[in-house]
Amino acid sequence: MADFPSSSQVVSKQWQVFISFSGQDLRNNFISHLEGAFKQAEINYYIDNKETPSESQNVIFTRIQQSQIALPIFSSQYAESKWCLNELVEVMKQAKQGKLRVIPIFFNVTPKDVGSPYGSFGCKVYVESQHNPSSLPIWTAALKSATGNIGLLLKNYSNERLLIQEIVSSVKEVLDRLPSLHNVISREISPVTSGSSSSSEKSLFDDAMNHRIKQLAEMIDFSCDQTQIVGIVGMPGIGKTTLAKMYFDNYSDRYVFNKIISNIREMVQLRGHHYLESELLKGQELNDEAKIFSKKIFLVLDDVSQKKHIEFLLHNRRRIRKGSKIVITTRDKSSIAELFPEIYVVPPMNDTDAWQLFKDHAFKGGVSSTTGNFPKLTQKFVDYAGGNPLALVELGKELNGKDEAEWATRLENLPYKCNVNISRELRISYEELTVQQKDAFLDIACFFRSEEENYVKCLLDSECGDVVKKLAEKFFVCISGGKIEMHNLLCAFGKEIRSGERMCDHRKTTAILRDAVQQETKYVRGIFLDTCTETKGIPVDRERFTEKFNPMNLRYLKIYDSHFPENCKVYLPERLDFPFEKIRYLHWDNFDLEELPSDFNPKNLIDLRLPYNKKIERVWGAVKELPRLKWVDLSHSTKLTDLSALSKAFDLRRLNLKGCTSLEKLPEDMGNMKKLVFLNLRGCTTLSSLPEKLNLISLNTIILSGCSSFNKFELISNNLEFLHLDGTIISTLPPTIQNFKKLVLLNLKNCTMLESLPDCLDKLKALEELMLSGCSRLRTFPKIKVTMENLQILLLDGTSVEKPLQDQLEMNGLSMLRRLCLSRNDMIKSLQPCISKLYNLQWMDLRYCKNLTSLLTLPPNLQYLNAHGCISLKTVASPLALLLPTEKGPSSFIFTNCEKLEHVAKNEIICYVHNKTRISSDALNRHNKGLAFETLAATCFPGSVVPAWFDNKASGAVLERELPPYLRDNGFVGIALCAVVSFKNYKIQNNNFMVKCICELNNVEKSSSFFNFHIGDLSETDNQQQCRIKSTHVFIGFTSLFNGEMRRVPTKASIRFEVTDGTSEDAKCEVLKCGFSLVCESDNGSWHANAEANQLVCEPDNGVSDAKADAVPKDNGSGADGSSRGDELRPGESIFVRLWGRTSFFDQLRRGLRLY
Missing domain, CATH: 3.40.50.300 (P-loop containing nucleotide triphosphate hydrolases)
Known part of the structure; x- marks a missing residue:
């Protein structure tokens, strides 16, 4: 972590807004526009302006702590970034402590997407957590908490400009309610000195209270x-x-x-x-x-x-x-x-005032707050205080005059030892609690802080009733995002006053187990022992274990490794007495026995967790009564074969058996689990089927992913919403699946034995996502007689469906589809004409359809088409798609490695993009006045020539041109760009490849404007085949500029093209040629077309010399009939295909397959 700034640096290091986002495309478009809006509004913000993280995560955390507002911008890529997810955890931590306000932005995702662990967003988070599984609950909690804040959704605004305006307005509104940085600046000009502490402290606290008084006065x-x-x-x-x-x-x-x-x-x-x-x-x-x-x-x-x-x-x-x-x-x-x-x-003090208040008390007597590690330590103490003035003052007084080593020692003990004066104040409230409330408070403080509210209520005494509500009313806890949170001060206070009853300090617990410390333990209520710092392991003696801990008191036992649960090192004797009848919560990572001791009576057990067990074969021998058991986690117990011990768990809600590779069957009487909601059997590779006539009436989610022996699925619950059968060997689905009226997601990816789907598929009225990727034997798709109104995503990539969706489309059964994937299908030779009826389709993937020879008319609202690797594709329809006059969406059409694409087809693609651009630009011009800039359309295809209609061309990647003076009369509104890139059999290494343009426009007022645009990017959305580009390709795109400042007449353009992907492979790609043209607008707002229609098309690559290829056709100033055109353009004023669409949006579309 970087040093915390000294008092003279505090102001320069304070930020009004911290922006958290992921995605280079988002950075270069939406984020850059947002930055411009913030600058114009004089809003101070922090953002990492490097393409890769330039600072350590701890430094970023410091920036978050120094900010007043956080803007997490959720897009599909956000869930793919551990960096961003960790940022969000820190943001929500600060928010819960009252140090930060959070305004979430949902960019082409919804709060439901972000907050759900089951949808595409949640699946990405799950994938990112696989290297560190312990991060998953932390990330999901932060995401869920963030969605609980009032946010802004892109879909609620007609365009990004309006969303940006609303963001700026919301930020200003929040800033108006927060203490401004003006008070901080005043203190910087007149720094606090030890000799004037009393008056300056009063002034400081008055400043911090002024805003609260204003809020109170409004009431x-x-x-x-x-x-x-x-x-x-x-x-x-x-x-x-x-x-x-x-x-x-x-x-x-x-x-x-x-x-x-x-x-x-x-x-x-x-x-x-x-x-x-x-x-x-x-x-x-x-x-x-x-x-x-x-x-x-x-x-x-x-x-x-x-x-x-x-x-x-x-x-x-x-x-x-x-x-x-x-x-x-x-x-x-x-x-x-x-x-x-x-x-x-009363809200907590903001970080700036809190830091200053603490410093005023901690650094009296001439000690500098800026030397050594004091700035870092100061920030940690301020964080711990959580904006509580009493804590800041008392901790500051306690540390005043002490050296760094003493500060560090006190910091280490903070979670377990409360300041004496703070403790005295907290005890006043504590003593007013009832006995039940005290027990609940102490259990939460020591064991269950930040857990789900309903979960904690179940673990506490059933007779406690609304004890959690009472604690919240007394400010011992708060409920945030469905979780029970507690201030650091109260948590430390709780751990200290009953440390002998609730053992949560792993240092003390380890010492007791090793007999290094003698302490009364017969009243111990709970033990939480984290072994992550133990290198040798902790041996447990059979007799002393039960002697030390009174069986009549122990309720909570957790022995775990917070870093690597599979390496938990607590060694048990071959036989262990376990007479703990009051145990409610038992969590033991890498439990070292084949089963739980026979004398264990689980009558009070509520939560049982024995993950990463290498020995356990069954939970216990005899069937036992389990009247209260609600949660069971036996994941990664690789030798587990018998679950009969759970047959009487009638109240069970969640059962996690992930990775139990020896589990061949589930107990026949499992149907008695009428309250089971979630069942995870992922990776149970020897499980072949579920018990016959199993009816789990409450089951909402079942995960059978990767159960490579599972061959038969039957109806198990009419309430099922999420069904994951991917990676199983089922050959068909039962007709009874039509009874899944609530089913939202059906995942059948890589079911390589699946040959057919039931004809009743259209009975699944709630179905939103159907994933059939990799079902290589699937040759037909059932008829859809009734419109599936909720089905939006259909993935058929890697199947053998010969005539995809012909009957279904003719019957309009799939008319609501938004995403369709048909890639890697060698049976497709052409798309059916009826596909144009998919009016709602926005995303279509045809990659590696090697026998596809032609494209018929496409859907009118299609915004993304990827035909990469369609090596037989020759022709496309004319027109390529019907265009709607109201269409405004950006578009991208990729034809990389389509080497057989005919010259006429390339021209048709360009003409379609051109016409689509005209419609989109007209709509933007009518409705989006004042937008900084919009990107509308792009395409790429094999070729080596810059089309003739580009007025300015050059060899290489750099192009500079003086621009004609008469642009002012025609209204400069945009720029068209083209790059010819040689790939030399280039292999895409990651998903960051892009063709980028850096544009500088000098205007008549001798000022410059800089823009970064993407005119194309390429990515591989799965791991089946590495994307390889074999030849030279043409990239064409257009961007529109509507901002008033951008309408200043440019006099010179300097453009540089770059090909980047962040690896050493960059050298294998080279920009051979480039071109650009400015786009103008007539007085009445309509777009001008070039005089010669054929100037919009691409010249054939037939060996024509560069001189001829680069020649610019001249306009003779006459119409087809020889008459003069009143709205003609001077040379250089043609209309062009528009630049790469909003890349943030397209990135989401392109990555559609990877969402799952």
């Missing part, structure tokens, strides 16, 4: 005749009393009778409730409560802890005159609930 209208009651609530030390007193000082003069009563809780404890009356009358002219409450009053009641405090003073609102204003501070929202007040939850 109370002094001009209103209605009684208003506001509760200022929050955890201890957050600043409730300070805020109330400052608010009272600011507004008390508006009422004749005003009063603040402080420390009510302490006052009542010392003197009783009746003393409140005398305190209320003290210093007032009126000596009768009735007379006081007969008038409008402004009353502040500080530190109310019980309902009867309110009842005694206010009689539950009955004695309050209308128009009065009451402010109450409390640590317990329920104590004032009957007053129905408005609630103001």
